Amino acid sequence: MNTSAFPNGNRPDGSGTDSQNAFSSAAPCPQAASPAQQIPAPVLLSDLHAHRAGFSRIGASMLVLLLGCQLFAFLVSFAVGRFAPDIAKTWWYSWVLTDVSLYGIGLPLMWLILRQVPAAPFNPTYRARGIVAEKPRFGFGWWILIAVIGMGAMQIGALVGQGFMKLLSYLVGYDYANGLETIVSGSPLWATFLGTVVLAPLGEEFIFRKLLIDRTRRWGDAVSVLLSGILFGLFHGNLFQLFYTTMFGFLLAYIYTRTGRLGWCVGLHALTNFWGGIVPTLLRNWIGPDIIADPEKLSAHLMKNPLQYFVYTLYGMIIYALMIAAVVLLICLRKKIRLGDGTCVLPAGRRFRTVVLNGGMTVALLAFLLVLLSALILPPLAAR
Numbered sequence: 355m356n357t358s359a360f361p362n363g364n365r366p367d368g369s370g371t372d373s374q375n376a377f378s379s380a381a382p383c384p385q386a387a388s389p390a391q392q393i394p395a396p397v398l399l400s401d402l403h404a405h406r407a408g409f410s411r412i413g414a415s416m417l418v419l420l421l422g423c424q425l426f427a428f429l430v431s432f433a434v435g436r437f438a439p440d441i442a443k444t445w446w447y448s449w450v451l452t453d454v455s456l457y458g459i460g461l462p463l464m465w466l467i468l469r470q471v472p473a474a475p476f477n478p479t480y481r482a483r484g485i486v487a488e489k490p491r492f493g494f495g496w497w498i499l500i501a502v503i504g505m506g507a508m509q510i511g512a513l514v515g516q517g518f519m520k521l522l523s524y525l526v527g528y529d530y531a532n533g534l535e536t537i538v539s540g541s542p543l544w545a546t547f548l549g550t551v552v553l554a555p556l557g558e559e560f561i562f563r564k565l566l567i568d569r570t571r572r573w574g575d576a577v578s579v580l581l582s583g584i585l586f587g588l589f590h591g592n593l594f595q596l597f598y599t600t601m602f603g604f605l606l607a608y609i610y611t612r613t614g615r616l617g618w619c620v621g622l623h624a625l626t627n628f629w630g631g632i633v634p635t636l637l638r639n640w641i642g643p644d645i646i647a648d649p650e651k652l653s654a655h656l657m658k659n660p661l662q663y664f665v666y667t668l669y670g671m672i673i674y675a676l677m678i679a680a681v682v683l684l685i686c687l688r689k690k691i692r693l694g695d696g697t698c699v700l701p702a703g704r705r706f707r708t709v710v711l712n713g714g715m716t717v718a719l720l721a722f723l724l725v726l727l728s729a730l731i732l733p734p735l736a737a738r
Contacts (some may be wrong), residue, residue: 402704405573406712408471412569413715415468416585419561420721422460427451445541449549457557464561473568474697476614492613499683504605504626506680509673511598512630519593528734532594538635539643550631555623562586562603563610563619574696575611577709582607588722592729602626611694637669 434442519530538546562582570578587600606619638646645651656663700708
């Protein structure tokens, strides 16, 4: 990759001229071995100040990503609403605003801070509980199982989110709308495919797997998986998506820590979005959006159309089969889950304080929670 595309010649893998910074020199850890070498024994840390600073910078980068996206979207929405309100009614407006906010504004601002934290290279060996072993490659059969787990977990998380929002709607007396479904239902199929199956997997995996995990890998796979999954879920900014994106984020982060292959994460993300976004859209357009939205109309319509009845029933059966299979597979394969130690081991009892209770990460998490709360509080107030 041409390093001239990044500030000061730094690449997202941390190998630019800024990789030897105050953080890396103040927080010495064994250098990660090359792929041909075994990783060195981890060091139990005692002075955690510099490591807290590293997590603080990571949190600050996520905060800047969030604020950059939110502030730019707010300013553009205000300007469009005031001077060109008809543009806000077009199907493409939300897609363009979201992508430009994230990749054109938020990501570059995030990188300005995140580049100060050096990346640790992926190594095909890992150390867990004192044992050094090879990270096995996933064969075709394993990828089928992983895809089933991913799609099943997404469906379970989506049901949890929808159920929670329905309960909240009943308690508050306000019918919350799923913003993503609203955008997708009003967009051409090709735009939905481009936005959810192409752009979202590429951009989100680059941010939450490549950039983030490469900079948390030195503290171990457990820290990387938890932080990547939680931040990925929170970044979506609403409770409809929080549960399934967090669960799916854990799986994608685990795959990246085991393989170091971003392409596998992008592919699984794209496949899952295709199943969860494109297939339901095709089915809704085939049967009819108005019919799908009304259970009584849907039941009467399907009774008169045997083929649509068969396809709709089959689709529902596959969804339930995926959810059951995901739970069964996770139970059966739980002992095969391996989370490697990093070259820097955070002492027990001080891990949460080091990773979370620092300036940047704490403020970032509070900002994410504030966005979630605003998505629950502001719509009912605006409707009054």
